[in-house]
Every structure is written in C-alpha cells, then in structure tokens.
Amino acid sequence: xxxxxxxxxxxxxxxxxxxxxxxxxxxxxxxxxxxxxxxxxxxxxxxxxxxxxxxxxxxxxxxxxxxxxxxxxxxxxxxxxxxxxxxxxxxxxxxxxxxxxxxxxxxxxxxxxxxxxxxxxxxxxxxxxxxxxxxxxxxxxxxxxxxxxxxxxxxxxxxxxxxxxxxxxxxxxxxxxxxxxxxxxxxxxxxxxxxxxxxxxxxxxxxxxxxxxxxxxxxxxxxxxxxxxxxxxxxxxxxxxxxxxxxxxxxxxxxxxxxxxxxxxxxxxxxxxxxxxxxxxxxxxxx
Ligand code: ADP
Ligand code: BMX
Ligand code: ZN
Numbered sequence: 001x002x003x004x005x006x007x008x009x010x011x012x013x014x015x016x017x018x019x020x021x022x023x024x025x026x027x028x029x030x031x032x033x034x035x036x037x038x039x040x041x042x043x044x045x046x047x048x049x050x051x052x053x054x055x056x057x058x059x060x061x062x063x064x065x066x067x068x069x070x071x072x073x074x075x076x077x078x079x080x081x082x083x084x085x086x087x088x089x090x091x092x093x094x095x096x097x098x099x100x101x102x103x104x105x106x107x108x109x110x111x112x113x114x115x116x117x118x119x120x121x122x123x124x125x126x127x128x129x130x131x132x133x134x135x136x137x138x139x140x141x142x143x144x145x146x147x148x149x150x151x152x153x154x155x156x157x158x159x160x161x162x163x164x165x166x167x168x169x170x171x172x173x174x175x176x177x178x179x180x181x182x183x184x185x186x187x188x189x190x191x192x193x194x195x196x197x198x199x200x201x202x203x204x205x206x207x208x209x210x211x212x213x214x215x216x217x218x219x220x221x222x223x224x225x226x227x228x229x230x231x232x233x234x235x236x237x238x239x240x241x242x243x244x245x246x247x248x249x250x251x252x253x254x255x256x257x258x259x260x261x262x263x264x265x266x267x268x269x270x271x272x273x274x275x276x277x278x279x280x281x282x283x284x285x286x287x
Contacts, residue, residue: 005056008105008277009063011079011129016048018055019282036082042091050095058099059092060285062108062277068147070102075151076165079130101285105277107150110134111141112280113237116271123233127220128240131173137231152227157219172223176216178242184212199245217251224256225263239270
C-alpha cells in the first residue's frame with residue numbers, strides 16, 4: 001500500500017498529513033500566509049512538506065482556487081492571501097520529484113464524501129473562508145474543461161448584494177462565507193470580530209448574530225435549491241468550519257424545507273468533517 005502525503009490549502013489554514021491504507025498520521029496544520037508575494041507561499045509550503053517527503057510515495061494537494069495545468073487561479077484572490085494566480089506544481093517540483101496530483105479543495109472533499117454516501121448524484125458544499133462546492137453526476141466528479149465546475153459559491157444570491165471578491169455583485173460567497181459573516185460582525189462588534197464569534201453570539205441568542213448567520217444559511221439553502229432543480233442532486237454534504245458549526249446546518253435544512261418538493265434534497269454533515277479535502281484528494285489521486 002502506497003503512502004500519500006495529502007495537503008489541503010484553504011483560505012485560512014493549510015493542513016498536511018500522511019495517509020496510508022485509509023489511516024491518517026502526523027497531521028499538522030498552519031495558518032495560510034497572507035501575502036501577495038508568491039515567494040512567501042513557496043517557502044511556507046517547502047518548510048511544511050519537506051519533513052514528510054521521505055515517508056511518502058506521492059503527493060496529493062487539495063487547494064482553494066481553480067486548478068488547471070498545475071496552476072491555481074484565484075476566482076477570489078482574497079481567499080488566496082491576495083494572490084491572483086500561483087504556480088503550485090512548479091513550487092512543489094522545486095523540492096520534490098514525487099508524483100504530484102492537484103485538485104480544487106471542494107471538488108476533493110466531494111470525492112471523499114461521495115465514497116461514503118454511495119449515491120450516484122450528490123454535491124458537497126463548504127462554507128469556510130469562501131463558499132466552495134463540488135458535484136458528482138452519474139458517479140463522475142465534475143471538474144469542467146477549465147477546472148471551474150462546482151464553483152457554486154459564485155452563483156447569484158442577491159443582485160443588490162455586496163461586491164464579491166471575484167468581481168461580480170451579490171454572489172453567495174459575498175453573503176454566506178466565513179469572511180462575509182466576519183465582515184458583518186466587524187461592523188457591529190469591531191475589527192477583532194470573526195465568524196466564530198458571530199456564530200457564538202448567534203447560538204447565545206443575540207438577535208444581530210442570529211440575523212447574520214440566518215442570512216448565510218438562507219443563501220446556502222437557495223443555492224441548494226438551484227442545484228437541486230438544475231442537476232437533480234440526491235444528497236448534499238455540508239462542510240467547512242462555518243458549515244460544521246453547531247446549529248448551522250439546521251438553518252439550511254429549515255429554509256430548504258420551506259421550498260416546493262422538487263427543490264428539496266437530503267442535507268447532511270460531511271462524514272469526514274474538516275478532513276474531507278485531505279481524504280478526498282488522496283483517494284482521487286489513486287483512482
Ligand atoms: P479554510 O477556508 O482554510 O478551509 P475553514 O474551513 O476553517 O478554513 O474556514 C475558515 C472560516 O471559518 C473563517 O472565516 C473562520 O472565521 C470561520 N470559522 C472558524 N471556526 C468557526 C466556528 N466555530 N463557527 C463559525 N465560523 C468559524
Ligand atoms: C472560493 C474559491 C474556490 C474555493 C472556495 C472555498 C478561490 C481562491 N477560491 O470560492 O476555488 O473552493 O473559495 O475555499 O478563488 P476555502 O478556502 O474557503 O476552503
Ligand atoms: Zn463571486
């Protein structure tokens with residue numbers, strides 16, 4: 001059995017672990033650097049991954065952004081520390097000659113969750129730094145001809161909503177993401193507020209906290225309804241630190257339940273939790 005060095009590069013955190021025979025060992029996690037200089041991410045990745053290399057047979061990386069030919073293009077550069085694009089394959093090949101596989105983070109997590117739920121048509125949604133998604137139709141993971149398939153966080157939630165980091169107005173991500181929740185919280189409770197604090201306030205019954213989290217959950221519910229009615233998805237798995245937070249999924253379920261039956265689907269928490277991207281990219285690399 002080969003050992004995979006699995007890596008998950010998110011907008012907030014980078015995780016790395018060895019996975020062999022489905023067993024995860026030596027998992028580490030660091031903060032994603034915020035720098036418009038790609039050299040910073042180069043050095044952070046090298047320092048993080050070097051100690052693992054002699055134990056690994058191949059490297060599988062799940063990352064935020066659109067993946068094409070080993071290059072990450074950020075749809076929303078603020079989710080990649082400000083970088084518009086990043087030569088990930090070139091960075092890794094500078095210090096490792098191991099076989100390398102790269103996939104979008106939400107697509108990777110979808111692949112893990114698909115193996116678990118065993119239905120032919122499903123989707124995964126991460127509500128995290130951004131809002132990402134992945135789609136499996138007829139047992140096939142959709143990546144698209146440019147790697148863009150599944151970027152449902154950039155579907156329209158409100159034509160009069162805030163400007164999204166991708167340049168479009170009113171995307172789901174600009175309303176529902178951890179970043180959007182944090183920004184709404186900062187307006188009320190100051191610059192140190194983040195999505196976690198807003199979630200805590202919501203769960204403690206604060207009316208403003210409830211309003212912000214509810215708006216996020218409603219936008220995700222509408223996105224689910226749009227995906228259901230366009231693609232006939234049977235199961236939606238929910239992940240990301242916002243999506244996995246106590247009480248959040250119930251809000252999504254509540255709003256989806258208000259819709260006519262054809263818009264409804266099963267909605268469940270991701271079985272692999274915050275490890276879905278790591279597990280999924282490791283499985284995908286071996287498929
Ligand atoms: P990444 O985007 O790097 O994959 P996460 O899934 O952890 O990382 O998402 C990061 C976002 O989730 C940040 O906006 C952070 O403030 C928010 N967050 C972290 N923990 C919680 C929580 N318990 N409740 C709500 N939001 C959270
Ligand atoms: C953004 C986009 C997606 C990503 C999603 C969730 C960038 C850099 N990323 O919509 O590719 O899947 O965020 O990413 O444009 P995360 O960092 O929140 O996990
Ligand atoms: Zn957008």
